[in-house]
Amino acid sequence: MKLGMALLDGRASLVAACDDGVVPLAAASSVPLPADVLGVLAGGDEAMLACLRALAFAARPENAALRRPMAPLLAPLVPGKILGVGRNYADHAKEVGGPALAAPRIFLKPGSSVCGPGAAVRIPPAVTKPDWEAELAVVIGTPARDVEAGNALLHVAGYTALNDVSAREFQFDQPLPMTSFAKGLDGFCPIGPWLVTADEVGEPFDIEVVCRLNGDEVQRGNTRDLIHSVPALIAYLSRYMTLQPGDVIATGTPAGSGHFRKPPRYLRSGDALEIEVARIGTLQHTIA
Ligand code: ZN
Numbered sequence: 013m014k015l016g017m018a019l020l021d022g023r024a025s026l027v028a029a030c031d032d033g034v035v036p037l038a039a040a041s042s043v044p045l046p047a048d049v050l051g052v053l054a055g056g057d058e059a060m061l062a063c064l065r066a067l068a069f070a071a072r073p074e075n076a077a078l079r080r081p082m083a084p085l086l087a088p089l090v091p092g093k094i095l096g097v098g099r100n101y102a103d104h105a106k107e108v109g110g111p112a113l114a115a116p117r118i119f120l121k122p123g124s125s126v127c128g129p130g131a132a133v134r135i136p137p138a139v140t141k142p143d144w145e146a147e148l149a150v151v152i153g154t155p156a157r158d159v160e161a162g163n164a165l166l167h168v169a170g171y172t173a174l175n176d177v178s179a180r181e182f183q184f185d186q187p188l189p190m191t192s193f194a195k196g197l198d199g200f201c202p203i204g205p206w207l208v209t210a211d212e213v214g215e216p217f218d219i220e221v222v223c224r225l226n227g228d229e230v231q232r233g234n235t236r237d238l239i240h241s242v243p244a245l246i247a248y249l250s251r252y253m254t255l256q257p258g259d260v261i262a263t264g265t266p267a268g269s270g271h272f273r274k275p276p277r278y279l280r281s282g283d284a285l286e287i288e289v290a291r292i293g294t295l296q297h298t299i300a
Contacts, residue, residue, distance in 0.1 A: 032079060034083055204293075
């Protein structure tokens with residue numbers, strides 16, 4: 013199931029994707045549903061099952077009135093915490109340089125950085141080196157604390173796409189890096205278009221991640237090349253922080269960000285980005 017939030021009749025509504033558009037799930041459900049995706053995750057199996065039932069009900073031929081044409085989508089959720097992982101693809105680690113790292117390099121992005129599909133990300137005039145990072149994002153479904161890697165995927169609700177937008181001057185032009193700040197500015201975390209449930213995605217070990225800038229491919233990677241796999245990341249993080257339903261792990265970006273190009277290519281007003289993650293969909297947004 014592809015779960016998301018859509019703007020319908022001027023209101024943010026919990027929806028699921030169907031063949032010809034979206035199903036506003038509240039109208040198709042026989043039981044009350046949470047108002048948003050985060051609520052569904054907090055509601056556990058019962059809430060997820062109610063969503064599946066509502067989607068199946070709306071899919072019946074006689075219930076076409078419950079289906080709506082494709083509507084503008086919003087961020088599927090605003091996570092309690094977004095954990096990012098630096099240098100997690102070998103080709104990207106090489107272009108960044110620096111020492112080899114045994115443990116994942118973690119930073120945080122705040123909820124205030126989240127925006128949705130179609131957003132125009134505003135770059136503060138003082139920022140001179142805004143950059144892109146296409147990533148697979150893992151969405152936690154059940155609380156995870158001290159989880160073994162072998163059981164880690166049981167805690168995953170699903171996956172989405174994410175652009176880990178980064179103001180490079182705060183990472184690389186400061187006496188000491190300010191990574192979370194560089195990646196935490198307003199709108200610097202477009203996510204979506206959908207939360208695709210784990211049953212539909214399958215295992216996250218062979219998922220293509222592509223970034224296109226104004227139609228040109230600038231990044232292409234595959235999660236088979238992750239240095240720290242999705243289960244390894246969950247196991248590592250859960251030793252130190254309880255991962256809660258709706259928390260997001262941005263798993264890192266492959267080579268090809270603008271800062272590491274020769275010459276560098278930073279984002280500018282009017283740029284159009286597409287973050288395409290196989291089996292998830294394409295997250296599109298622009299730069300204002
Ligand atoms: Zn990143």
